[in-house]
Amino acid sequence: MLEIRQENKEDYDEVYNVVKTAFATAKHSDGNEQDLVVDLRKSNNFIPELSLVAIQDNKIVGYILFTKIKIGEYDELALAPLGILPKYQKQGIGKTLIEKGHKIAKKLGYHYSIVLGSEKYYSKTGYIPASQYGITAPFEVPNENFMAIKLNDTDAEITGIVEYAKEFGI
Numbered sequence: 001m002l003e004i005r006q007e008n009k010e011d012y013d014e015v016y017n018v019v020k021t022a023f024a025t026a027k028h029s030d031g032n033e034q035d036l037v038v039d040l041r042k043s044n045n046f047i048p049e050l051s052l053v054a055i056q057d058n059k060i061v062g063y064i065l066f067t068k069i070k071i072g073e074y075d076e077l078a079l080a081p082l083g084i085l086p087k088y089q090k091q092g093i094g095k096t097l098i099e100k101g102h103k104i105a106k107k108l109g110y111h112y113s114i115v116l117g118s119e120k121y122y123s124k125t126g127y128i129p130a131s132q133y134g135i136t137a138p139f140e141v142p143n144e145n146f147m148a149i150k151l152n153d154t155d156a157e158i159t160g161i162v163e164y165a166k167e168f169g170i
């Protein structure tokens with residue numbers, strides 16, 4: 001059975017290896033996603049409730065992190081990274097982690113999450129090109145790969161340029 005829970009300190013080494021292994025064969029990777037997680041945990045923008053692990057077969061098989069970023073003057077979220085161990089991919093675990101993250105994010109009062117990634121994948125959990133909301137990246141990126149989701153239909157539209165936490169190195 002799949003369990004999703006908040007990451008704790010005892011998970012750090014296992015999460016490091018899960019993220020490293022997940023991205024080792026990924027199409028788009030800078031090879032540093034596991035180190036980005038280490039850096040982001042030390043950031044003021046780290047949100048412990050949005051650092052989630054997926055557990056199956058008594059081990060961590062997936063990890064997701066949402067970090068605080070700015071969209072214009074608003075505090076919102078960026079999803080990065082998301083990684084599932086190769087053997088456990090395409091079983092709905094990534095989708096479950098994203099949806100659980102969105103649910104917690106809403107409870108914490110956030111309105112938007114942005115992500116840089118595959119439009120084919122993230123569109124399955126409601127992400128659309130961020131430009132459609134008037135949200136723009138602080139770097140050059142193909143329109144379809146810089147995406148956002150409005151977490152509640154009733155949330156006000158916000159527009160602006162995204163400012164990442166400095167740990168992203170952007």
Ligand SMILES: CC(C)(COP(=O)(O)OP(=O)(O)OC[C@H]1O[C@@H](n2cnc3c(N)ncnc32)[C@H](O)[C@@H]1OP(=O)(O)O)[C@@H](O)C(=O)NCCC(=O)NCCS
Pocket residue numbers: 022023025026027028082083084085088089090091092093094095096116117118120121124
């Ligand atoms: C990309 C990744 C996170 C997807 O996680 P996952 O648990 O395998 O995905 P899910 O099983 O939840 O898939 C959900 C849906 O997306 C589809 N999907 C899965 N991987 C996909 C991919 N790489 N491209 C397009 N669609 C994909 C699935 O077929 C499924 O579609 P359905 O709901 O219509 O059946 C995972 O493959 C991974 O860790 N990859 C390596 C690291 C990486 O690239 N991370 C993302 C950075 S942008």
